[in-house]
Amino acid sequence: MKRLINLAPSPVVSMMLALLPFALILLMYVASSDLRLEANPNDKLLPSFTQIGDAIHRMAFEPSKRTGEYLFWQDTASSLQRLGLGVLIAASLGLALGIFTGALPLVNAGVSPLLTVVSLVPPLALLPILFIVFGLGELSKVMLVAIGITPVIARDIQRRTREIPAEQLVKAQTLGANTAQIMIRVLLPQLLPKLIDAVRLTLGAGWLFLIAAEAIASTDGLGYRIFLVRRYMSMDVILPYVAWITLLAFLFDVALAWLSRRLFPWHANGGAQ
Amino acid sequence: MIEANNLWKRYGDNVVLEQINMHVAEREFVTMVGTSGCGKSTFLKMLLGTESPSSGSLLLDGKPISSEPGPDRGIVFQQYSVFPHMTVLENVVAAKAFQRPGITGYLFGGAKKAARHEAAEILEQVGLSHALNRYPHELSGGMKQRLAIAQALLAKPRILLLDEPFGALDPGIRADMHELILNLWRQYKLTVFMVTHDLKEGFYLGTRLWVFDKLRHDPQAPNAYGASITYDLPVGQLDQRLYQEIDDSLRPVYTGQSEDGLEGQP
Helix, strand or coil: CCCHHHCCCCHHHHHHHHHHHHHHHHHHHHHHHHHHHHHCCCCCCCCCHHHHHHHHHHHHHCCCCCCCCCHHHHHHHHHHHHHHHHHHHHHHHHHHHHHHHHHCHHHHHHHHHHHHHHHHCCHHHHHHHHHHHHCCCHHHHHHHHHHHHHHHHHHHHHHHHHHCCHHHHHHHHHCCCCHHHHHHHHHHHHHHHHHHHHHHHHHHHHHHHHHHHHHHCCCCCHHHHHHHHHHHCCHHHHHHHHHHHHHHHHHHHHHHHHHHHHHCHHHHCCCCC | CEEEEEEEEEECCEEEEEEEEEEECCCCEEEEEECCCCCHHHHHHHHHCCCCCCEEEEEECCEECCCCCCCCEEEECCCCCCCCCCCHHHHHHHHHHHCCCCCCCCCCHHHHHHHHHHHHHHHHHCCCHHHCCCCHHHCCHHHHHHHHHHHHHHCCCCEEEEECCCCCCCHHHHHHHHHHHHHHHHHCCCEEEEECCCHHHHHHCCCEEEEEEECCCCCCCCCCCCEEEEEEEECCCCCHHHHHHHHHHHCCCCCCCCCCCCCCCC
């Protein structure tokens, strides 16, 4: 018998082991749901898959009686627009802050301490201020996402900038490069894949801030909807919405990873040489 | 062309180099050997401009050497001296672009065409014309160093600094690289300073060999005295006995203190 640390599963076993917990959870859910519904057909806590299917159909494929919109898609579009804008702003701002503080000691001396302090402010604590300053419209929600993740991205890019071997910067200087040329041709291209990594890691936090903002003040959005239907204990709507949010998050992650491999083939295969 | 007058380098109480006096004429090929931490790399960094002397002077054409790296002094490091995100050809074209004033460091139109042409030519010379579109991570160690040398030469430096450029290469490949660097040295009329761990390399390459070692040694305070140039020999007139003597001095029985010293610090 080999030591446990040397035992690796074959691909087939690996796949089965991966699926096993999902299957178990599903099984447990179905069993408990059946039990509860048998005791009380009006139970709302663990709806059956038929009930969930009906809810999905009602939300996604029938126009709302009140507004005539397809609520599920309307919610998705609103949420993705807010998240996308917020992340876009955060990524651009974070990249600029990170590269300038990482590459230029003078900028670093002036900006870094502020950045450190700002990154310690809990973004959700700023939400009331954002509502007061920007109103209850789209802007305050986008701003919460942006403010929440910009410092994280900026500090990550700052660290990545400093990780680029000093030899490369010296080399570029001996070739006659000025500061702008070094930043644009040597640093920036090597930081773009790191930016994608940083965005992948902060997307989770982005969703958190988005759903929090939508829960508090909104008229549509995925986060708004699940907090709205909570009042009626509509687990048949909440569960598919949560699954949908998870699926979206997963798809973005996969897409960004693919984009990174596609755009920066040198990065996936070694990075700093 | 280059001279040092009573040059010292200290980091706090730690004396790295002391009383360096030398004069190097144009087109010499100086190899520098010494134990780890003896300050030969620090000396190279002073020539490069990333370190500056604590006292004394280091002059290029009678003026203090610039305290930041510049296009008159090319450099090849042991590693990390090519740009990993550019192909072989782009690496050299970028070197060309950096010579022109501008903000982006990109070339367009005719200038780009001319640069690509010139880059292909110099890559042919160092034997990389079959790998123009490969990324550095797809190259062997020797090919990477060839690329780094081609890049450095394109900037037309007067002085070429080599910091253990072949230290990580196999012996066979190293011999090829020696040939290459000697050819380029003659052809481009360069003044070369090369740091090496390999005494044989120092005896074989170039015109002049410097050995860095401590003249004085205080066992209670190992860092109280710095290294100096203990041998300054014209290469080609060296006999076997002297080789053995220097070889022995480079491999003293070390007394337990850190071998790396300052050599490994960025």
